[in-house]
Amino acid sequence: MTGTGDETWAMRQLACAICGGDGGATRLRARDHREGLPGTFTIVECPQCGLARTDPIPADLGPWYPDTYGNHAKRQSPSVRLTLAALVHLLRTDISPLRARVIARLAPGGDLGGGLPPGSRILDVGAGNGSAVAAMRAAGFDAWGIEPSANGVMNAQAAGVETIRQGTLKSSGMADEQWDLVRFTHVLEHVDDPVEELTMARDALLPGGRVAVLVPNFGSLGRRMFGGSWDGLEVPRHLWHFTPASLRATFEAAGLRPTVLHSAALFGVTSASIDAKLSRGSRQRGWGSHIAARAVTYPYDLLTAAVGFGDGIVGVAVRAPESVLPDGAGHVTR
Numbered sequence: 199m200t201g202t203g204d205e206t207w208a209m210r211q212l213a214c215a216i217c218g219g220d221g222g223a224t225r226l227r228a229r230d231h232r233e234g235l236p237g238t239f240t241i242v243e244c245p246q247c248g249l250a251r252t253d254p255i256p257a258d259l260g261p262w263y264p265d266t267y268g269n270h271a272k273r274q275s276p277s278v279r280l281t282l283a284a285l286v287h288l289l290r291t292d293i294s295p296l297r298a299r300v301i302a303r304l305a306p307g308g309d310l311g312g313g314l315p316p317g318s319r320i321l322d323v324g325a326g327n328g329s330a331v332a333a334m335r336a337a338g339f340d341a342w343g344i345e346p347s348a349n350g351v352m353n354a355q356a357a358g359v360e361t362i363r364q365g366t367l368k369s370s371g372m373a374d375e376q377w378d379l380v381r382f383t384h385v386l387e388h389v390d391d392p393v394e395e396l397t398m399a400r401d402a403l404l405p406g407g408r409v410a411v412l413v414p415n416f417g418s419l420g421r422r423m424f425g426g427s428w429d430g431l432e433v434p435r436h437l438w439h440f441t442p443a444s445l446r447a448t449f450e451a452a453g454l455r456p457t458v459l460h461s462a463a464l465f466g467v468t469s470a471s472i473d474a475k476l477s478r479g480s481r482q483r484g485w486g487s488h489i490a491a492r493a494v495t496y497p498y499d500l501l502t503a504a505v506g507f508g509d510g511i512v513g514v515a516v517r518a519p520e521s522v523l524p525d526g527a528g529h530v531t532r
Contacts, residue, residue: 228426234481284308306462311514324385328354396452417441429470454515
C-alpha cells in the first residue's frame with residue numbers, strides 16, 4: 199500500500215510493453231491535475247526501448263475514471279463537434295490531397311490515414327459516448343465501437359447509438375470480426391498492454407486494412423516546458439507515454455508497419471498545462487476546455503506540431519509482411 203498524505207491504496211507495477219523490462223530511469227513525478235484525485239505518480243523510461251510508463255499504478259484505476267470523465271459524458275464540446283466533422287470529411291475518397299493535409303493538421307483527431315469507400319467496416323476502440331461512431335454511421339460507414347465504461351455505453355445508447363459494445367477489444371469479441379480500419383484515439387495510453395491491443399487489431403484487419411492511433415507526445419516541447427504540469431500526462435489514467443520513436447517500436451512489436459507517423463497539435467493541452475502549473479498541484483480550473491483560452495495558444499500548437507514537437511502523435515500502420523515478423527507466421531513472439 200502506498201499513497202500521499204492520508205490516502206493509501208494498493209499498487210501494482212508494470213513491465214515495459216515492448217521489451218518486458220522492469221527497470222527504468224525516473225523522468226518526472228506528477229499529480230492528477232485533470233480530476234484532482236489524490237496521489238503523486240512516477241514516470242519511468244525503459245533504458246532498452248525508450249517507452250515511458252507510469253510505474254507503479256493503482257491496482258484499481260476505477261476511482262480515477264469518474265462518471266464525468268471526458269468522452270464518457272453526454273456533452274459534446276465545440277472542439278469535439280469540429281473534430282467529428284473533420285473526421286467524416288477526411289474519410290471521403292474524393293477529397294483533394296492538399297485539402298486533406300490541411301484539415302488533418304487542423305483536426306488531428308480526424309486523421310485516419312485517408313479515405314475509405316462507403317460501407318467500409320470501422321471499429322472505434324474506446325468509443326466513449328459513441329459520438330464518433332454515430333458520425334461515421336451517418337456518413338455511410340459500417341461503424342462499431344467498444345467502450346469499457348458503463349456510463350459511456352449508457353450515454354451512447356441514450357443518444358441512439360446502438361452499435362456500441364461494453365468491454366475491451368479482447369472481452370467484447372469484436373477482435374474476432376474483420377475491419378477495414380481500427381481506430382485508437384486517446385486510447386492506447388490507457389490500456390494495460392498496447393502491444394497486445396495492436397496485435398489483436400492487426401489480426402482483425404481485412405486485406406488492405408489499417409490501424410490509426412492518436413496519443414499524447416511525451417517528447418513534445420510542451421512536456422519539456424511544463425514537466426509534471428503537462429496536461430498530456432494525465433496520471434495515473436495514462437499508463438504509457440509515447441514518443442514517435444517508441445510508438446514506432448510499439449507498432450513494429452505488434453507486427454505493424456507505420457505508413458504515417460508525425461507530431462500533431464492537441465488543442466487545449468497548452469492552456470490546460472498553464473492552468474495546472476498555476477494551480478500548484480491542485481485540480482486545474484478547466485481552461486483547456488475554454489475556447490478563448492485555447493484560441494490564444496493555437497498558433498503555438500500548430501507551429502510546434504509543424505516542426506515535430508507538437509503535443510500529440512498521429513500514427514497509421516498496416517500489417518507488416520509476414521516475412522519480417524519474429525516467428526515468420528504472422529504472430530509476434532513475446
